[in-house]
Amino acid sequence: MNFKYFVEILKFSARPLTIIYPIPILQLLVFSLSNRNLNSLILEMAFSFTFYPAVNLWNHVNDIEEDVMGGKYNVFAESPALRFVGVVMALLLYSTSFLMVLKLGKVVSLILFVLCLTLTWFYSDRIIFGRFLRFRLKDHYLTELATFIVSYPAFTLLLWTFFEDLNFRSFALSLTVLFFVLFGIFLKDLRDVSGDEKAGLRTLGVVFSPKRLLKLSYTSIIVYYLTVFIFTYLEIYSKVCLVLVLTFIPTLIYLRSIARNDWRLSPETLPHFKRTLTLNIASIVLLVILNTLTPPLPKFPLR
Secondary structure (H helix, E strand, C coil), X not given: CCHHHHHHHHHHHCCCCECCCECCHHHXXXXXXXXXXXXXXXXXXXXXXXXXXXXXXXXXXXXXXXXHHCCCCCHHHCCHHHHHHHHHHHHHHHHHHHHHHHHHCCHHHHHHHHXXXXXXXXXXXXXXXXXXXCCCHHHEHHHHHHXXXXXXXXXXXXXXXCCCCCCHHHHHHXXXXXXXXXXXXXXXXXXXXXXXXXXXXXXXXXXXCHHHHHHHHHHHHHHHHHHHXXXXXXXXXXXXXXXXXHHHHHHHHHHHHHHHCCCCCCCCCHHHHHHHXXXXXXXXXXXXXHHHHCCCCCCCCCC
16 A cells, blocks of 8 residues: 555544544543543553544545545545555454453443444444445434434543443543533534535534534533533532633633624634634643642542
8 A cells, every 4th residue: 555545544543633532631531530540541542542543434434425525535535445445444443442342341341332333333334234224323413413422421431441430420521521522513514514415414514504503512612611510519520620710711701702793703703713612622631630630539439
């Protein structure tokens, strides 16, 4: 295989950028709120950096049709041979991550893994089972949203099992993470509207107006902050988490400015939106740093 294509495939394995891969913020957040076992952190990282590239490659190799229609470059559209390489790499990476979960030896981990694998597979698949079903979970906004609403909390809980048994704190964290990522999920399809429309898909970007999706995004990020403050009040999270008020207040100010402009991204409001994105990342990085620097929290077991 041409080295140029090998580099492109590596790049596609890391698209889109997420807090799971290639930037391991979620893994470090789980580490900071759990028992902080370093060996578990290494295994958790290795698992994430095999499972998530598999998810991305499987998605891209199945998205050739939409990308070509939308005028987007997709390395797997270059030749059937590259498409075959993408499928093989995705399968190998999925298999490797599965072996790591088996090594962990926890039944609940295996159940969560199978759930995440099934959802991410059928989210994109049009090559194997999708050839007969003729429908992918990502083809309609209802199944698309349902996939994210289930898979992100499940994946967060799966990462937690690398450190300790599930407890109230792990479920609280899974909710916080869900509302954090929903901010981007509501907006992610806006770049692909042209290709999705030509392919006859009913994605969020096709069905809903940018104004509606922007409202939903800001609603989700406000709920994200509220979960942090509520769980801190309930002593599920450490009191240091209240520092997020420093990013919450500016977010409210930017939200107010965008709302006053009828939820339109104009030259006047676009800087506020970009600052919101920066604050989102700053807030979750703060959670990682502050929780890591403070003593481990007492266990919060399920009863």
